[in-house]
Amino acid sequence: MDKKIRVLNCYDIFVGSALIPKISHLVNTEKYSGIIIITDSVVEKHCFPEFKKSFPKVEKIVISPGERAKNIETVKKIWQKLLTYGCDRKSLIINLGGGTILDIGGFAAATYMRGVDFIQIPTTLLSQVDASIGGKVAVNFAGVKNLIGSFNQPVAVFCDINFLSTLPDREFISGFAEVIKHGLIANKKYFDFVTSKKPREFSKKDLVEIILGSVKIKAAIVNEDEKEAGQRRLLNFGHTIGHAIEALSQDTDSPLLHGEAISIGMVVEAKISGVGVSKIKKALANAGLPVDLPDFPREAVLAKIKTDKKSEKGKINWTLITGIGKAVINQPVNSQTIKKALT
């Protein structure tokens, strides 16, 4: 059942179930002077016991769960621990966790002694279909998300669907927004398949196919554009509006998860694109994702969009769809159209 996808001609992403015991057969872990695992306290509880069966002798660095820990202070603690454990340039770091751990652990691996090898083991759906592909690693700084980081490719990635069973439904469904986005920007058949059932109704075999499908779509885009000069922007569909809503929701009593905000963003951006709005809205709602704009002042949404990292010299580069399974980058949109889509 296990499958693998090659990324940037340099490493493989393995997708399957019960993959952990296979790691040492697929990667030469013997050649390293030591193995250190970086994880968070929630993942430690749910996923580390399984991991430890295959790697009984690893040193462990456990950080607090969630986005708040994704900062340079936490990286300093990781660097200090790596030093205390006597890690050298021949050490191997294994990041076990969601996108937060992969981003911060990947950043620590890129910078400690000018870079040590690392393996990514994503344990959330979002990180299996998104954060683990493409080598972007970063931390937040001065209130700006992912401001400090680099491109750093791992030795390998292992997406084990067994880890997803302990993931809260809300997190799982949120990850599905990126899955649906991949269908919308690149493959109608895939979109039809991933929206044919509710997320938790898919069998394990289906789930492997879904993750594999998403990894293939993102990997193909990354292969064309490693450093985000162009085509990688296809992945931004839903994210211009989505990021604004996500940011604004953080100051309310009901902050949205990333995928939830992207779901709403995709509905608005489908409106701007002028295609597939009702079909897309229905598919996202059926998955259990929110589709309606929260009650934010439209001016606040518009103001947030303008400060988006994706804009250049104040100009927003929209990624829009021209049909289900087809997207285009760098589209100009006039403010009337944006305002109309936000009503």
Ligand SMILES: NC(=O)c1ccc[n+]([C@@H]2O[C@H](COP(=O)([O-])OP(=O)(O)OC[C@H]3O[C@@H](n4cnc5c(N)ncnc54)[C@H](O)[C@@H]3O)[C@@H](O)[C@H]2O)c1
């Ligand atoms: N590098 C990239 O290309 C890229 C792409 C997309 C997102 N990201 C980053 O990913 C982060 C979001 O990732 P995320 O959604 O995975 O969030 P996360 O890593 O914060 O995980 C969400 C929560 O789920 C818990 N968790 C993780 N695995 C679990 C499991 N198997 N069972 C139970 N609980 C589990 C975590 O402890 C955490 O509390 C953001 O920081 C974002 O910037 C990076």
Ligand SMILES: [Zn+2]
């Ligand atoms: Zn996203």
